[in-house]
Amino acid sequence: MGPAALNAIASPRRREILRLVWNQEQTAGAIHRAMPDVTFGAVSLQLRTLVEAGLVEARTAQRNRFYRARREALGPVAEILERMWDDALWKLKLAAELEETRRGPKPRRRKKKPGL
Amino acid sequence: MGPAALNAIASPRRREILRLVWNQEQTAGAIHRAMPDVTFGAVSLQLRTLVEAGLVEARTAQRNRFYRARREALGPVAEILERMWDDALWKLKLAAELEETRRGPKPRRRKKKPGL
DNA sequence: GATGTAATTTAGTTTAAACTAAATTATATG
DNA sequence: CATATAATTTAGTTTAAACTAAATTACATC
Numbered sequence A, B: 001m002g003p004a005a006l007n008a009i010a011s012p013r014r015r016e017i018l019r020l021v022w023n024q025e026q027t028a029g030a031i032h033r034a035m036p037d038v039t040f041g042a043v044s045l046q047l048r049t050l051v052e053a054g055l056v057e058a059r060t061a062q063r064n065r066f067y068r069a070r071r072e073a074l075g076p077v078a079e080i081l082e083r084m085w086d087d088a089l090w091k092l093k094l095a096a097e098l099e100e101t102r103r104g105p106k107p108r109r110r111k112k113k114p115g116l
Numbered sequence C: 001g002a003t004g005t006a007a008t009t010t011a012g013t014t015t016a017a018a019c020t021a022a023a024t025t026a027t028a029t030g
Numbered sequence D: 001c002a003t004a005t006a007a008t009t010t011a012g013t014t015t016a017a018a019c020t021a022a023a024t025t026a027c028a029t030c
Helices: A003-008 A012-020 A028-034 A040-052 A077-086 A088-101 B003-008 B012-020 B028-034 B040-052 B077-086 B088-101
Strands: A056-061 A064-069 B056-061 B064-069
Touching: A003 A040, A003 B012, A012 A028, A012 A040, A012 A077, A012 B003, A028 A040, A028 A064, A040 A056, A040 A064, A077 B077, B003 B040, B012 B028, B012 B040, B012 B077, B028 B040, B028 B064, B040 B056, B040 B064
Parallel strands: none
Antiparallel strands: A056 A064, B056 B064
16 A cells, blocks of 8 residues: 555545445446546556556456556555445435536537548 | 545655555644645645545644545555555655656745735 | 448547635643 | 734646547458
């Protein structure tokens, strides 16, 4: 548990990802599909932060990249997170939070590719 | 350990404060004097964050306000922090970090008070 | 080697945290 | 009540994190 790990679990988004890969590995694509309010790129960057903090590890297979939590790296904090996720009150709080912030990525006009 | 607590301990600055009030209470002034690279106002705001996260509590006496860590609120994380602070390697790392970032608040021209 | 799929990386933007200076609140003391 | 001390709060700025769109890499399949 270095400071990078403390920083990593401070972000709700990264905790969301951590939760998805907690009990079984998931591909980057599956993780992204589970959180449709952000782009694939954003998910990939957060995965990188988690890997660099040592909280998640990756395995490459063909065209996929499988991620899974390194629960042992969290030590006693693993239990804290599990309690947070299990707690019913918590679930309500999270639902309210998500309701507020999750309205999907704002649609932007796609830049026209300049023909050569 | 709510998410506010996880967020609170993610900040190096707040961990620095937490460390100062870990074993005995300190006045806001003493805390500020121990970190001369930021203003008193900045310290006060971080103290507020820590109190709101439930990690620190305050007691008022005369003109002073004494702060101390609520170690019990951190549960198993208390040990993690203590280990971080005790570890010699850690001390070196922190010293290097501080060397980089701590050069005191940038001096700014004081705005002249308009005479009425 | 063109096409398609999975994911990462880059460069730039937006959002939120941390900070500053100054104003303000509260309490004590002459 | 004026002055001084201790701390907080406010309003605005700076810095850093999170995000986006588009480009790029990597590996299959035709």
